[in-house]
Every structure is written in C-alpha cells, then in structure tokens.
Amino acid sequence: MNTIREIGTIRKKWRDRLPIALVFPHLYSVGMANLGFLSLYETLNREEDLVCERFFWSEDLSRLRSLESERPLRDFALVLFSVPFEADYPRVLQILLAAGLPLNPRKRRLPVLAGGIALWLNPRPLFPFLDGFLLGELEALNRALIEALRKGGENKPLLLEQLSRVPGFLHPEGPFPVNIAKAPELRRPLVSHLRSPEAEFGECQLVEVTRGCGQGCRFCAAGYLYRPPRRPPADTFPEIFSELAPGVKVGLIGLEFLPQEEIVTFARELLRRGHGLSFSSLRVDALREELKELFSGTRTLTLAPEAGSPRLRRIINKRLPEETILSAARRLKTWPVRRLKLYFMFGLPGETEEDLRAIAQLAGKIRELSGKEITVSLSPFVPKPWTPFQWARFEDPEILKKKARFLKRLLLRQGIRVSLESVRMARLQALLSRGKEDLAPLLTGLARGEPLSRLLRTPPDSIRPIFSGFEPGSPLPWEEVVRTGLDRDFLFQEWEKALRAEESPPCPSTRKCRRCGACLTLYGSS
Ligand code: SF4
Known part of the structure; x- marks a missing residue:
C-alpha cells in the first residue's frame, strides 16, 4: 500500500477527532473507480471533528x-x-478476521x-455479522449520519441508538421494513x-451527470433501484469545471438518461478545456454521428446488446431493434475507435439454442459492418431482487457451463475474441443476492478459503427457490426487510410481460407518473 501513487489524499491529525475506517472490500484499483466510496471519504473528511481513512482488501491481508x-x-x-457487489461479502468477513475482530457483533466492541x-438489494446474508446497515444515497443520509456519529462517538x-434515527438505517434485528433513503433533488453533479x-479506469476524475436510468431493462438492478431517474439542473454543470485538475481525464457516469444534445454540449466543453473523456456506458441507439468527435482519444468502445435475438431483447426489454444495432455498427466504421467490446448475457429466461446462435451471428455482423476488432464479453445471467426477474430461477450451473462452451466455440470459429465471466462467480452472486441469514456458515467458509462446491453439499433451505424460481404469491426475503419504493404489482406485471416477450415503454420521468411507484414514494402525492 505504501507505494501507491495518488493525488488528493486527505491526511488529518487524530487528536480530538472521531476516527472512522472506510473499508472497500475489493482491490484498490476497483475502489478508486467507485464514485460512492470516494464521495463518502471526502464528505466525512470535510467535517472538522471527524477523520476518515481508507482500507482496501488485497490478496495478502497480513x-x-x-x-x-x-x-x-x-x-x-x-x-x-462500502459494498457495491454481492461477491464482496466473503471479503468483508476476511477483513474482519484479518483485523482480529470477532465476526459476531455481540462479541465485538467496535461497531461495524x-x-x-448490493445491500440495498438485500442485506440479509450479512445480518449475522454486522451491527447495522446504511441504506441510502449519500445526499439523503449525509447530515443525519454525521450528527449521529458525533453524538454516538466511541460508545x-x-x-447504534443515534443511528436508528437516521433515515435508511437498518438494524439486523429490526424494526422492518426500512425505506431506502433517496434524495428528491440532486443539487449539482x-x-x-x-x-x-x-x-481501474486510469487516472481520472469521475463526474455523475445523471442518477438512475428509466430505460426499464428488466435485468438491471441499478436501473430499478435508483428510480426515479434524477439529474441536477443543467445550469449547475459549469460549476464543476473549476474542480477539475488541468488536463485530467474525466470519466462521465450516468449518460443513459441525458439528452443527446446535452451530452455533446457538455463533452465538447470538457474537450475544449483540454480534458480527456471516458464514458462508462452509452446506449447503442445513442451512437449518432454528432458523438463521433468525442471519441477521438478512445481505443475501445463498449456496447451492450445484452441478447442476440430480437425476441430475447424484447423479453429483457432492451428495446433495441436489430436494424438500430446494425446501423450503429455501419456508422462506427469511420469512427476513430479501434476495438468494440460487446456485452451479452446467457441463461436468460426463455432462452433457446437459437438465441445463443443469434449472439454469434450478431457479433459477426457487427464486425463485418464496423470493420473493428471485436471482443465478446459473456456473463451468466443472475436474477436480482427488485427487478421484474426477481421471481426467475438461476439457470442450472452445469447447463450454463455447456452454454458457455457452445457460445465460445461459435465465436472462436469466427475469429472473435471471447471473455467469459465464470459460472462459479455467477452462482455465488446468485446465492448472495437472493439469500438469507442462513447463508452465514457458507459465507464464513468462503472467507476461510473453503471451496463453494464443498460448502454447497449441505445447502441451507433458503437457497432452493434461487435455483427453481420464487413463488409469485409468497413474500420475497428482501421485501420483508427493505422497501425501495417500487410496487410489487408493477414488477410482477413486467415479469408477466417478459414471459410473453412483450416490451414496455421507458419511464416518462415526470413526477406525477404512478407507473412503478418510485415517484409517489419519493415526492408524495402533491
Ligand atoms: S413512477 Fe413513472 S416517472 Fe417515476 S420512476 Fe416510475 S416510471 Fe418513472
């Protein structure tokens, strides 16, 4: 850790200050690309009487x-x-063990x-190990959290008593359910x-231009959790220019819901001021000619058709016709990017062999029309809580492995490079995202380095529906403890539409809308 090079480190003296350890349960490179983690570090350190220092997970925690x-x-x-992914849960435990702290909160003096x-989705697998959860956006927790820290101090x-008054605070013993705290307005980017x-993305400053996405892709947990989509007023964008270091690369986050003209205007201004640009994601249908100039310094462009066939794209509500993808590929031929990375999932509900073949066919057509080097990134589909697919089963891992081999063969035969997310990791994610407290022995075993397959020889009861599908009429484990503002009926209707391969329109992004429940929860009925 000593050799790490970074700019902007905050070092404060401890005297008369409450010291807070902010821990990212993954590598330094991953944590440093996480805007939520970085913002919390800065926010806590802005308080005169607090000092916040960072810890990261690494292979060697000695x-x-x-x-x-x-x-x-x-x-x-x-x-x-700060836990953005379910697969990080075993690393949370590894860090506690490495620090010599008991995993049982009752035996621990130190509050954790x-x-x-990841915890907004379903914090239950970590209930046996932690003292509490802060479920909400920083802007919504901020003042109340800092006051609670101040009043609670080292006691x-x-x-914990003070924290129980903070919106979005969840104690593992209840009361339940807890509403996720969201900010009605975003004051500025x-x-x-x-x-x-x-x-991970190199030396850059991250800028969040909008939060949430109303496109309604049925697999996307972030898209649903951050509803309603919100954006700061357009006239606050110039405020951030003075905060950017000269010539620094700017990583733009949340472009999915920003109108095309505004992306171009903002990005042009950044380029004019001498900044480099990197884009976290752009929809395929947003790749218009006007954006070409913005990619002059970009080598690889990432596109996410997600599914190969039009039918499967309707099931996941990607709303991306084949012709839109192909005309984007044609347009890209003259763009300066050298490589295209294409994201696809497999193991989706309703998937057939034809749908898998369609992935290879589509990737081949994109390569032919764009003339670019292509890498296809394949991920096993993991159904997530608070999405229309929350009732879906996670595909049998053996079948997923067969599908992965089949897809790889088809793609390699065409000379297309493949990067494959492991089925083992997807299975772990599937367990942790929809599991309950009875996963505690499994998590402890994983933290101590035992293999997942051995730990699953005596599986806990709660995991059965993860592999067979959840009953539509029964309460779901995560619904019992958290509330996101999304209506169960809305999600279920979307699930039924998925089964009929029917699309839904995007979120209209108006506060008076009552379609999914998120606006009524956040803004009330006024
Ligand atoms: S209630 Fe309507 S506008 Fe609000 S997030 Fe849901 S779909 Fe979008």
Whole structure:
C-alpha cells in the first residue's frame, strides 16, 4: 500500500477527532473507480471533528493498515464498509478476521456498519455479522449520519441508538421494513477529486451527470433501484469545471438518461478545456454521428446488446431493434475507435439454442459492418431482487457451463475474441443476492478459503427457490426487510410481460407518473 501513487489524499491529525475506517472490500484499483466510496471519504473528511481513512482488501491481508496513517483497523472508533457487489461479502468477513475482530457483533466492541448498492438489494446474508446497515444515497443520509456519529462517538450502544434515527438505517434485528433513503433533488453533479493512475479506469476524475436510468431493462438492478431517474439542473454543470485538475481525464457516469444534445454540449466543453473523456456506458441507439468527435482519444468502445435475438431483447426489454444495432455498427466504421467490446448475457429466461446462435451471428455482423476488432464479453445471467426477474430461477450451473462452451466455440470459429465471466462467480452472486441469514456458515467458509462446491453439499433451505424460481404469491426475503419504493404489482406485471416477450415503454420521468411507484414514494402525492 505504501507505494501507491495518488493525488488528493486527505491526511488529518487524530487528536480530538472521531476516527472512522472506510473499508472497500475489493482491490484498490476497483475502489478508486467507485464514485460512492470516494464521495463518502471526502464528505466525512470535510467535517472538522471527524477523520476518515481508507482500507482496501488485497490478496495478502497480513498487514492490513489504513492507507493514510498506516493504523490497524482496531484503532478506529467505527468501521464502515462500502459494498457495491454481492461477491464482496466473503471479503468483508476476511477483513474482519484479518483485523482480529470477532465476526459476531455481540462479541465485538467496535461497531461495524455497511452501505452500498448490493445491500440495498438485500442485506440479509450479512445480518449475522454486522451491527447495522446504511441504506441510502449519500445526499439523503449525509447530515443525519454525521450528527449521529458525533453524538454516538466511541460508545457503541449510544451510536447504534443515534443511528436508528437516521433515515435508511437498518438494524439486523429490526424494526422492518426500512425505506431506502433517496434524495428528491440532486443539487449539482457529483465529482470525485481523489485520483490515481492505479485506478481501474486510469487516472481520472469521475463526474455523475445523471442518477438512475428509466430505460426499464428488466435485468438491471441499478436501473430499478435508483428510480426515479434524477439529474441536477443543467445550469449547475459549469460549476464543476473549476474542480477539475488541468488536463485530467474525466470519466462521465450516468449518460443513459441525458439528452443527446446535452451530452455533446457538455463533452465538447470538457474537450475544449483540454480534458480527456471516458464514458462508462452509452446506449447503442445513442451512437449518432454528432458523438463521433468525442471519441477521438478512445481505443475501445463498449456496447451492450445484452441478447442476440430480437425476441430475447424484447423479453429483457432492451428495446433495441436489430436494424438500430446494425446501423450503429455501419456508422462506427469511420469512427476513430479501434476495438468494440460487446456485452451479452446467457441463461436468460426463455432462452433457446437459437438465441445463443443469434449472439454469434450478431457479433459477426457487427464486425463485418464496423470493420473493428471485436471482443465478446459473456456473463451468466443472475436474477436480482427488485427487478421484474426477481421471481426467475438461476439457470442450472452445469447447463450454463455447456452454454458457455457452445457460445465460445461459435465465436472462436469466427475469429472473435471471447471473455467469459465464470459460472462459479455467477452462482455465488446468485446465492448472495437472493439469500438469507442462513447463508452465514457458507459465507464464513468462503472467507476461510473453503471451496463453494464443498460448502454447497449441505445447502441451507433458503437457497432452493434461487435455483427453481420464487413463488409469485409468497413474500420475497428482501421485501420483508427493505422497501425501495417500487410496487410489487408493477414488477410482477413486467415479469408477466417478459414471459410473453412483450416490451414496455421507458419511464416518462415526470413526477406525477404512478407507473412503478418510485415517484409517489419519493415526492408524495402533491
Ligand atoms: S413512477 Fe413513472 S416517472 Fe417515476 S420512476 Fe416510475 S416510471 Fe418513472
């Protein structure tokens, strides 16, 4: 950790300050590309009486120390995990074990909390290990959280009592359900200031231009969880220019819901000011000619058709006709990018062999029309809570492996490169995203390095529906503890439409809309 190069590190003296350990349960490179984690670090350190230092997971945890002052985890008054992915849960436990902290919260003097989008989906698998969860957006938690930290200080029972008044705080013993705290308005774009060449996307400052996406892709948990889509007023965008370091690359997040003209205007201004650009994601149907100039410094462009056949794209509500994809590919021929990375999922509900063949055919056509090098990235589909696919089963891992081999063969035969997400990791994600507290022995075993297959020889009861599908009439484990503002009836109607391969329109993004329930929950009936 000592050799890490970064700009913007905040080092504060500890005297008369409450020390908070902010822990990212993954590699430094991944954490440094996470805007939520970076923003929380800056927010806590802006408070005069708090000092926040970072910890990251690494393969070797034998010398787990904070990055800023090299202190051990035990020296802090509070541990706060930022958890964006379910697959990080075993690493949360590994960090506690490496720090010599008991996994049982009752046996621990130090309060250990966690937040992050994976936990909004379903925090239950971590209930046996943590003292509490902060479920909500930073803007919505911010002041109340800081006040609770101040009043609770180093006294764990007092801190937990104070936290129980913070919107979005969930104690593993209840009361349930807890509403996820969201900000009705975004005052201005969120910008990160800490940067490192070792971050996943290289040395850049991240800028969130909109939050949430109303496209309604039925597999996308983030798309549903961050509803309603929100954006800061357009006249606040120029405010951030003064916060960007000269010539720094800017990573734009949340472009899916920004009108095309605004993307172009904002990005042009950044280029004019000498910044490089990187785009987290762009819809295939947004690739118009006007955007070409913005990609002059980009080598690889990522596109996500997600499914190969038009029927399967209707099932997942991607709303992307074949011709739109092909004309985008034709247009890309003259663009300066060298490589295209195409994302596809397999193991989707209603998938047939023809749908798998369609992936290889579509990738082949895109290569022919665009003239670019193509890499196809294949991921086994994992149904997520709070999406219309929350009732769906996770495909049998043996069948997924067969499908992966079949797809790989078809693509390699055409000379198309393939990158494949492991079925093992997808199975783990599937278990952790829709599982319950009875996964505790499995999580503990994983944290101690036992193989998943051995741990699943005596599977807990709650995992059966993950592989067979959840009953539509029964309460779902995550619904019992959290509320996202989304109507169950809306999600179920979307599930039924998926089974009929019917599309739905995108979110109209008007506060008076009552379609999915998110606007009524956030803005009320006024
Ligand atoms: S209620 Fe309507 S406008 Fe609001 S998030 Fe849902 S679909 Fe979009």
